[in-house]
Amino acid sequence: MLCAIYDFxxxxxxxxxxYTFVHSVCMITKxxxxxYFRKPLNIQERYGKGTWAMVTGATGGIGEAYCLEFAKQNxxxxxxxxxxxxxxxxxxxxxxxxxxVKTKIVTADLGETVDVxxxxxxxxxxxxxxxxxxxNNAAWGEVAPFDEKSLDxxxxxxxxxxxxPTMITHSLIDKLTSRNKKSAIINVSAAxxxxxxxxxxxxxxxxxxxxxxxxxxxxxxxxKIDVQNLTPGYVSTKIVGHRxxxxxxxxxxxxxxxxxxxxxxxxxxxxxAHSIYAQVFHxxxxxxxxxxxxxxxDEVEMTHLRKFYNTHKEPLSH
Ligand SMILES: NC(=O)c1ccc[n+]([C@@H]2O[C@H](COP(=O)([O-])OP(=O)(O)OC[C@H]3O[C@@H](n4cnc5c(N)ncnc54)[C@H](OP(=O)(O)O)[C@@H]3O)[C@@H](O)[C@H]2O)c1
Numbered sequence: 001m002l003c004a005i006y007d008f009x010x011x012x013x014x015x016x017x018x019y020t021f022v023h024s025v026c027m028i029t030k031x032x033x034x035x036y037f038r039k040p041l042n043i044q045e046r047y048g049k050g051t052w053a054m055v056t057g058a059t060g061g062i063g064e065a066y067c068l069e070f071a072k073q074n075x076x077x078x079x080x081x082x083x084x085x086x087x088x089x090x091x092x093x094x095x096x097x098x099x100x101v102k103t104k105i106v107t108a109d110l111g112e113t114v115d116v117x118x119x120x121x122x123x124x125x126x127x128x129x130x131x132x133x134x135x136n137n138a139a140w141g142e143v144a145p146f147d148e149k150s151l152d153x154x155x156x157x158x159x160x161x162x163x164x165p166t167m168i169t170h171s172l173i174d175k176l177t178s179r180n181k182k183s184a185i186i187n188v189s190a191a192x193x194x195x196x197x198x199x200x201x202x203x204x205x206x207x208x209x210x211x212x213x214x215x216x217x218x219x220x221x222x223x224k225i226d227v228q229n230l231t232p233g234y235v236s237t238k239i240v241g242h243r244x245x246x247x248x249x250x251x252x253x254x255x256x257x258x259x260x261x262x263x264x265x266x267x268x269x270x271x272x273a274h275s276i277y278a279q280v281f282h283x284x285x286x287x288x289x290x291x292x293x294x295x296x297x298d299e300v301e302m303t304h305l306r307k308f309y310n311t312h313k314e315p316l317s318h
Pocket of ligand 1: 058061137160235
């Protein structure tokens with residue numbers, strides 16, 4: 001009897017070992033193919049020439065990079081943000097890249113409310129445009145002790161990062177699904193959706209929400225809409241104090257990877273370093289908390305967050 005149990009355990013260990021090995025080889029192969037060999041689809045052909053891309057949070061960072069790339073590819077652009085002045089600057093940048101594209105400015109502070117009428121007003125401004133790509137990008141992150149901030153502060157964070165993508169997607173879903181060609185929705189989540197970090201609980205939670213929402217959209221509307229869940233690690237933008245070096249990438253690299261995968265893969269982790277980072281983050285948080293605290297929440301990270309918090313008592317994007 002003991003002998004049989006021993007044999008069974010040996011077989012089981014082999015099966016698990018082989019499965020893990022094959023799984024790892026497949027994952028690495030996929031990463032290499034995606035990062036080094038995959039060609040982007042022709043998005044003008046796929047979504048329609050002369051159609052519109054709507055980008056929220058178009059006034060800097062990743063949103064700006066999307067706008068400029070879409071302009072290069074002859075998409076007309078709905079620029080959405082909360083500062084009219086910044087949006088007008090962006091409009092100029094877009095026109096400089098490609099004088100032929102049309103632009104439409106939609107000013108809205110997405111942290112203000114999730115009131116239906118507020119979003120109806122946004123919809124009214126774009127309802128006559130053939131929007132083929134929606135990028136739910138606007139967000140801000142709090143770097144502050146949870147109990148030092150008001151409830152409205154945290155809810156404002158949730159309204160911007162999770163409420164707005166839900167409301168805007170809902171208002172546009174009929175338009176996006178009733179086109180002759182495919183449409184696209186890019187939800188800009190974050191690698192940070194995998195676990196909370198010190199001083200940041202609501203932000204990663206909203207990003208997790210966006211990921212699950214993306215899965216839902218993909219499952220329900222995938223035949224009509226290419227849904228992408230973009231989960232970058234660090235990108236050098238305002239939200240992370242324009243951090244540089246290490247595994248930090250530029251907004252241009254981030255969106256190049258996003259457009260490389262759009263229509264071909266649901267999840268986009270822009271570069272290999274971000275894939276590894278996300279996997280380690282996820283695994284350690286779930287299975288080895290003490291090591292997670294040492295490796296992920298290390299002194300460098302803490303120093304960065306402390307410095308960030310001390311310099312900006314309010315989050316930069318708020
Ligand atoms: N940078 C990273 O390391 C990183 C990593 C993972 C995911 N992401 C995600 O990438 C997306 C873009 O962020 P980013 O890195 O490009 O940072 P960013 O430069 O700070 O851009 C954020 C954009 O969102 C806008 N925004 C913020 N709050 C808003 C509000 N209440 N109403 C309307 N617009 C608002 C900002 O407008 P203002 O110009 O008016 O502030 C800005 O245009 C976000 O979803 C972020 O969570 C970033």
